[in-house]
Amino acid sequence: MTQDPKQFSDEELKKLLSEIHVPEPDENEKLAALNLAQSRFQEITQKNKNSHQGSAKPSRLTDVIKHNIQKLTGATNMKTSYKVAGGLAIGALAFSLLTTTGLYDSIRPTQNELVEAQSTADQAAVSAGLSEQKADFSIASERPAPPPVPAMVVSAPPPPPAPNAVAKYVAKPETRSMEMAAGAAPQAMMNRSADMAVGSSIAIAPYDPYMQPVQEENRDQFENVKDNAIKLVKEEPVSTFSIDVDTAAYSVVRRSLMNGVLPPKDAVRIEEMVNYFDYDYEVPVDKAVPFKPTVALYQTPWNANTQLLHIGIKGHELPKDAVKPKSNLVFLLDVSGSMNSPDKLPLLKNAFRMLVDTLGAEDTVSIVTYAGNAGVVLEPTAASDKSKIFAALESLQPGGGTAGGEGIRQAYELAERSFKKDGVNRVLLATDGDFNVGINDPEQLKDFIERKRDTGVYLSILGFGRGNYNDALMQKLAQNGNGNAAYIDTLNEARKVLVDEASSTLYPIAGDVKIQVEFNPAAVAEYRLIGYETRMLNREDFNNDKVDAGDIGAGHTVTALYEITSVGSKAKLVDDLRYAEAAKTEEKPAATEPVANPDEIGFVKLRYKLPGESESQLITRAVTKADETTQLSDDVRFAAAVAGFGQLLRNDTYTQNYTFDDVLTLAQGAKGADEFGYRAEFINLVRLARTAQDQQALQNGVYSIPR
Amino acid sequence: MSELTDAELIQRAKAGDSNAFRTLMDRHYLLMYKVAYKFCGHKEDAQDVAQEACIKVAEKLHGFKGESAFTSWLYQIVLNCARDLFRRNGAERARESAFVQDVALHRSTHDAHQEEHAMQAEALQRFAALSEDLKSAVLLVASEGMSHKEAGKVLGVAESTVSWRIMKAKQILAGGQP
Numbered sequence: 070m071t072q073d074p075k076q077f078s079d080e081e082l083k084k085l086l087s088e089i090h091v092p093e094p095d096e097n098e099k100l101a102a103l104n105l106a107q108s109r110f111q112e113i114t115q116k117n118k119n120s121h122q123g124s125a126k127p128s129r130l131t132d133v134i135k136h137n138i139q140k141l142t143g144a145t146n147m148k149t150s151y152k153v154a155g156g157l158a159i160g161a162l163a164f165s166l167l168t169t170t171g172l173y174d175s176i177r178p179t180q181n182e183l184v185e186a187q188s189t190a191d192q193a194a195v196s197a198g199l200s201e202q203k204a205d206f207s208i209a210s211e212r213p214a215p216p217p218v219p220a221m222v223v224s225a226p227p228p229p230p231a232p233n234a235v236a237k238y239v240a241k242p243e244t245r246s247m248e249m250a251a252g253a254a255p256q257a258m259m260n261r262s263a264d265m266a267v268g269s270s271i272a273i274a275p276y277d278p279y280m281q282p283v284q285e286e287n288r289d290q291f292e293n294v295k296d297n298a299i300k301l302v303k304e305e306p307v308s309t310f311s312i313d314v315d316t317a318a319y320s321v322v323r324r325s326l327m328n329g330v331l332p333p334k335d336a337v338r339i340e341e342m343v344n345y346f347d348y349d350y351e352v353p354v355d356k357a358v359p360f361k362p363t364v365a366l367y368q369t370p371w372n373a374n375t376q377l378l379h380i381g382i383k384g385h386e387l388p389k390d391a392v393k394p395k396s397n398l399v400f401l402l403d404v405s406g407s408m409n410s411p412d413k414l415p416l417l418k419n420a421f422r423m424l425v426d427t428l429g430a431e432d433t434v435s436i437v438t439y440a441g442n443a444g445v446v447l448e449p450t451a452a453s454d455k456s457k458i459f460a461a462l463e464s465l466q467p468g469g470g471t472a473g474g475e476g477i478r479q480a481y482e483l484a485e486r487s488f489k490k491d492g493v494n495r496v497l498l499a500t501d502g503d504f505n506v507g508i509n510d511p512e513q514l515k516d517f518i519e520r521k522r523d524t525g526v527y528l529s530i531l532g533f534g535r536g537n538y539n540d541a542l543m544q545k546l547a548q549n550g551n552g553n554a555a556y557i558d559t560l561n562e563a564r565k566v567l568v569d570e571a572s573s574t575l576y577p578i579a580g581d582v583k584i585q586v587e588f589n590p591a592a593v594a595e596y597r598l599i600g601y602e603t604r605m606l607n608r609e610d611f612n613n614d615k616v617d618a619g620d621i622g623a624g625h626t627v628t629a630l631y632e633i634t635s636v637g638s639k640a641k642l643v644d645d646l647r648y649a650e651a652a653k654t655e656e657k658p659a660a661t662e663p664v665a666n667p668d669e670i671g672f673v674k675l676r677y678k679l680p681g682e683s684e685s686q687l688i689t690r691a692v693t694k695a696d697e698t699t700q701l702s703d704d705v706r707f708a709a710a711v712a713g714f715g716q717l718l719r720n721d722t723y724t725q726n727y728t729f730d731d732v733l734t735l736a737q738g739a740k741g742a743d744e745f746g747y748r749a750e751f752i753n754l755v756r757l758a759r760t761a762q763d764q765q766a767l768q769n770g771v772y773s774i775p776r
Numbered sequence: 777m778s779e780l781t782d783a784e785l786i787q788r789a790k791a792g793d794s795n796a797f798r799t800l801m802d803r804h805y806l807l808m809y810k811v812a813y814k815f816c817g818h819k820e821d822a823q824d825v826a827q828e829a830c831i832k833v834a835e836k837l838h839g840f841k842g843e844s845a846f847t848s849w850l851y852q853i854v855l856n857c858a859r860d861l862f863r864r865n866g867a868e869r870a871r872e873s874a875f876v877q878d879v880a881l882h883r884s885t886h887d888a889h890q891e892e893h894a895m896q897a898e899a900l901q902r903f904a905a906l907s908e909d910l911k912s913a914v915l916l917v918a919s920e921g922m923s924h925k926e927a928g929k930v931l932g933v934a935e936s937t938v939s940w941r942i943m944k945a946k947q948i949l950a951g952g953q954p
Contacts, residue, residue: 077899077946079918085899085949086919091813098823099805103798106830110789110797113835118792 291335291540296721297598297605299642302588308598309606311618312382312582312627313338315547316566317532317556319345321540322718323750324558326757331765332718336540339600339715340629346711346747348626348704350383359579359621360384361688362673366696369632370709370735371716371727374640378596378631378692379705380586380673384578386624394576395492396432397449398424401480402465403500403533404438409467412558413534417499418462420531420563424497425459427568428452432492435483436461439476449487477517484526493576495527498546499557501534514542519549522617525681528552529574531566544603551580551620569745574622579677581618581685584629585611588671594641595634597723599712611676614685621677628708632723633670668693706739707748714755729759778803782846789837797837801830807847808854814915815858817904828857844929851916852930859908899949906945913941 077085300308318341325332350363365379387393400421408414425434429452436447436458447461480496488494518528530547532540532554540556547554553574555566566574583606588596598605610616621627634640675688714732716724733755740748777799780788785803788796808829813822832853840849906914909931916927917938924938931938 075947075950075952076943077949082914082918082942082946082949085896085903086814086914088896088900089814089919091810092819094806094809094819094823094826098827099809102805102823102827102830103801105827106801106834107794107798109831110834110837111794113838114792114794117838 291333295602296719297600297602299595299597299723301595301643302590302593306590307585307587307608308596308631309583309585309608309611310598310601310629311604311606312584312621312629313340313601313604313619314344314621314625314627315341315544315554316345317540317543317554318342320556320558320562323754324556326754326761329757329761329764331758331761334719337715337718338603339712339719340604341600342715343600343628343630343708343711344626346626346707346751347624348381348383348628348708349702350381350626350704352383352385356385358686358688359677359679360675362675362690364673364690364692364696365698365701365705366670366692367698367701367705367709370713370731371724372632372640374638375632375634376697377709377712378586378633378671379708380584380629380631381626381704381708382582382621382675383626384621384623387576393429395489396428396452397484397487397489397492397494398428398432398434399480399484399496400434400436401476401496401498402436402438402446403476403498404465404467406467407501408534410534413501414465414467416557416560416563417531417533418465419560420557420567421462421497421499422459423560423564424567424571425452425455425462427571433487433489434458435480435487437476437480437483438465445479445483449483477514481521481524481526485524488525493527494525495529497529497531499531499533500543501532501539515545515549518546519617522549522551527577527620530554532556533558548603548619549617551577551617553620553622565745565747570624576623577620577680578623579679580620581614581616582621582627582675582677583611583616583618585674585676586631586671587674588633589667589669590636591667592635592670593633594636594638595643597632599630599632600715601629611674614678614683630708630712668695670694670696703739703741706735707741710736710739711751714751714758718758729755729762733759783842786837786840786842786846797834801833804847804850805830808850811851811854811915811920812858814919815855815911816861821861825854825858825861828861829854832857848922848926848930851920852932855912855915855930859912862908898951902949902951903945906948910941910945910948913938914945917942 315338318336318338321336322332322342325336351361353359353361360382363379363381363383365381366376367379369375369377402417402421404414408417428434432452433449434447434452435445435449438444438446446465447458450457452458477496477498480498484494484496521528528547529552530543532543533556543554546552555562555574557563557566585608604619606616606618634642670692673690673692675690676685677688678685710732713724713727713735714729717727717729717732733752736748736752736755740752743749777785777796780796780799782800782803785796785800789800805826809822809826812825812829813819816822816825829850833850836853840846903911903914912931913927916922916930917924922930924942925935928935928938
């Protein structure tokens with residue numbers, strides 16, 4: 070104990086605390102808190118009552134409505150548990166960074182010291198006393214199973230109010246308010262539904278215009294994507310596509326669901342959702358080969374009569390102790406007026422600060438901005454000069470229009486000027502996607518990026534913000550610039566993309582990766598590739614090394630799923646032709662098809678180029694009956710759950726009676742180690758989707774009457 | 777309904793009257809929020825804590841026996857929620873406590889008391905950085921005016937432990953080594 074005689078008196082202590090100026094709480098926050106608490110209170114009261122009466126089933130219509138409202142209040146629990154998951158995720162991340170990479174040693178020493186210095190006796194005394202009240206986060210699963218919701222039209226919903234929705238709990242005060250979006254928006258809808266449904270009898274809150282979802286014009290642009298159709302193996306036995314390691318769609322979907330609404334159909338790119346997660350696929354022993362396909366064949370979760378052909382590849386990880394390739398990074402930052410919102414420029418600054426922290430002394434960073442006039446803010450600077458880089462980042466102010474085209478030109482010029490021959494040269498473009506000055510013809514921009522591809526400079530696109538987000542253009546640019554695209558909605562996501570997965574985001578190990586699958590008509594009647602709609606290639610493109618395709622970074626995983634219907638299955642959707650020789654072929658398939666091995670279901674071919682090479686390599690793998698399995702790993706089942714979820718969000722017609730609850734069950738059982746809490750977050754998103762769907766049902770006046 | 781006492785509202789709420797519950801929460805929301813603010817130093821966090829505490833009260837009210845004062849019970853719940861949040865968010869946020877910045881801002885406009893304000897800002901910064909236990913104790917005693925004994929009940933520790941913590945906090949706030 071210290072011998073320091075200095076000590077506050079009681080009066081001084083009182084005075085000090087009275088000096089703390091407590092700002093008024095927001096009226097809306099208070100209302101939300103009261104609403105949530107009252108709903109929860111009703112739920113608890115109801116549960117107590119039910120347990121006395123021994124029945125949890127609502128009977129009359131008013132009860133049904135009440136029941137539905139209670140179901141909606143699940144948002145309460147969900148929100149809370151999301152926070153927990155988020156918190157854990159950040160915690161885990163921070164921990165792993167501290168321990169494994171040692172990159173963050175400059176962070177928060179003071180607080181650690183404080184914690185260390187705490188009296189241990191003191192600690193023990195309190196943990197005994199105070200920890201009895203433990204949060205109960207398992208309520209969601211205790212609630213009675215919701216009555217089945219009839220199939221309904223899930224049209225693209227209007228955007229929610231969510232002013233500057235960005236997840237909070239991410240270190241900086243200005244990056245908060247997703248919380249409001251997640252909590253208040255569904256609540257608001259709930260109030261409206263409640264009022265609408267039963268008038269004032271169970272009015273939960275007085276009408277409050279601020280709590281209404283504002284019908285704000287949604288100017289986010291998504292490419293209209295049509296689902297990959299069912300193909301007949303007899304007519305089109307070969308399927309060819311480029312891999313896609315982007316994850317932007319998942320973040321966009323998450324953002325929408327956190328706001329309590331189902332995402333627009335076109336925002337849901339299933340392959341990007343599946344590929345958001347890391348799967349532990351096998352990597353080849355031979356380091357010269359960047360990856361090998363992992364194949365599994367199993368019963369489709371949403372259709373007992375079809376199978377999923379699961380193709381997964383995982384790129385070699387950079388060895389932990391390996392010297393990372395030197396990086397020459399050019400930040401091309403959008404500082405136009407439209408970026409003036411907490412979830413855009415401030416989040417962007419924080420994200421890049423984190424990235425710079427991970428760089429080594431020999432890496433260089435330059436910064437180019439565009440807004441009105443494009444300009445070089447920071448000439449190529451060694452990453453060891455962090456203070457200079459941070460100061461440059463800090464000086465950025467939003468304002469002006471977006472001269473994106475000119476900015477891109479300057480960025481590439483800088484990248485070429487400080488080109489590192491054996492290193493990674495990459496332009497990181499951060500924008501909300503509004504290129505309204507300069508070359509604003511997307512085609513022209515695309516051409517430019519395509520031409521620059523050959524210089525060896527890669528392009529990464531980081532999307533920010535909502536309301537103005539041009540997803541389609543971002544995708545096009547990334548696809549044409551040997552790049553990847555991610556959507557950053559939270560600092561947590563920034564960490565995932567720029568720090569945790571920096572090696573896959575920044576260090577390519579193979580380029581132009583294409584997959585071609587040939588199905589055996591003797592075994593498979595129909596197939597359908599789930600997702601990859603925007604990545605389809607022509608059959609002849611596979612062997613044409615001039616045709617561009619997706620790149621894969623160190624440690625990246627890519628998963629593709631085909632739903633296949635075997636010959637003779639009753640799940641076939643297309644009838645055989647009456648006048649063709651269909652009947653004949655089906656009776657004696659082996660006789661007409663030159664198949665060497667009738668046990669084969671199909672043949673998977675992979676093409677890739679090693680970095681810097683122009684000639685592609687080939688990997689092949691036959692899919693046989695031996696790949697059929699019922700012993701599925703967590704990874705495989707989880708990927709299937711995500712694919713199912715994506716299809717439900719897209720309102721696909723192939724999922725039959727599959728529901729969000731089914732996704733939930735499958736995903737919950739396949740969480741695995743989930744080191745960073747990503748899968749736990751997914752599970753919460755499924756719950757949110759279920760709630761959002763129920764709300765739409767209520768709003769549309771479609772009540773689900775339990776049987 | 778607002779003319780009813782806490783005890784009457786609790787009674788009605790326990791009988792299933794959710795409006796009585798709402799009135800009760802409405803009445804005490806500010807108190808909960810203020811304690812949370814002083815603990816967290818952030819308006820947003822404080823609002824979150826207050827919200828979680830409200831929900832927690834909804835879940836626990838049926839089990840509230842009335843053995844302690846209702847407000848003491850509320851303090852306990854709020855502090856628990858605040859500590860949970862504190863742990864989840866890590867210490868990072870606490871360092872940049874908003875009220876410390878408030879004081880800094882305040883200072884620049886009142887140059888006459890510059891010296892005094894600088895000291896205060898420093899002390900507040902130290903307060904924001906206190907360990908959860910010390911901070912809880914200081915809050916209850918110095919800010920909410922509880923006796924060491926009452927604070928001990930809320931925190932679930934002995935009176936003497938509270939006294940020890942207050943003394944410790946006084947030293948740290950005055951610039952002594954923790």
